[in-house]
Amino acid sequence: MGLCFSGVQSLHSSRLNRPHYPGASDIHGSNFEFSETTTATEIRKSQFNVRETIYSDCSPLPFSHGQILKWPELKVFSFEELKSATGNFKSDRLLGEGGFGRVYKAWLDENTLTPAKPGSGVEVAIKMFKPGGTQGFAQWQSEVNVLGKLSHPNVVRLLGYCWDEDQFLLVYEFMPNGSFYYHLSERNHEPLSWNTRLKIIIGAARGLSFLHANENKIIFRDFKSSNILLDRNYNAKIADFGLARLGPSEGESHVSTKVVGTLGYLDPEYYLTGQVNVKSDVYGFGVVLLEILTGMKAHDTRRPTGQQNLVRWSKPCLSSEKKLKTIMDGKIEGQYSPKAALQAAQLALKCLEDDSNQRPSMKEVLEGLEAIEDNH
């Protein structure tokens, strides 16, 4: 988990005692304002173009290749079902906790997606949003509206959601190898090899270029190592679409928005201007590429002054083989060719250009990484 911040102060939970749900679904370009008497059911009906998928006669977890569905096709779970699937949110099922709530492991029947015995059916991850948080509600809503429509091998799959009174939950496919951030943090863990790192970053690049390539460009806005989840075979999948939003309309170059993101990954141009475009994601990608090379986190206050911000510290070392050697992760020494590392570092440097126009597109970044993989 990183240190998340938003340019606009969050609403305090006391305000939430009086139901007021601010416009949250900026992915649809529309802001919703509800009166204080609006009921949850009315909001539900007005905001979601969700089609409930009936899983009873579906093949297990259908998965198609890279498409954006017209409607989110999600199962609507009851709170009781998710309570049962997680053993009443038992502490030994806890996978982790982010800024907006806890994530639990659970099992569902692979055909009907109803609760199953631990160890049987399919594993899923259930995120339970903290009650009473306006920002949490907005994130939950964006996940349903954006992620619910996406189907791509490098984007984590959302299977369904639950909105039961004040309880907001999401059900995702389970990613057994956790996040890339976890592998950066876990000192006792077997370090990821160079080849695995390359596989992870290429998978993440595929996911991000899929989001950017769509006609209605999706800006992820919070690209970081804790949002790259890893499946059993270390295939990377992008997760956490709570801050995602639509890119600029035809003829426009950017979208003006409040500044949100995570310290260490935030595009300086976006931070200064409040204007975001897909190139902000490219900047975040450059930071993750640096993490891959150095094995260091984007921002770490436990490092000596001058080294805490990975970009600032490593940038002067990215264009020469000799200097790069001094910052490369010692745990992967001997696994890569110096030429390959230099090419990756130079790609990172381009992604980290201060002027977003100078940064490559994700398509170009992906091509660059695939060439590195092919040549070495």
Ligand SMILES: Nc1ncnc2c1ncn2[C@@H]1O[C@H](COP(=O)(O)OP(=O)(O)OP(=O)(O)O)[C@@H](O)[C@H]1O
């Ligand atoms: N689909 C999943 N499968 C397995 N583990 C998951 C899944 N989704 C989340 N997790 C784990 O749950 C923990 C919390 O995830 P969450 O997305 O809530 O927060 P985060 O990304 O770590 O932090 P934040 O979003 O607040 O910056 C993380 O450790 C993550 O690895």
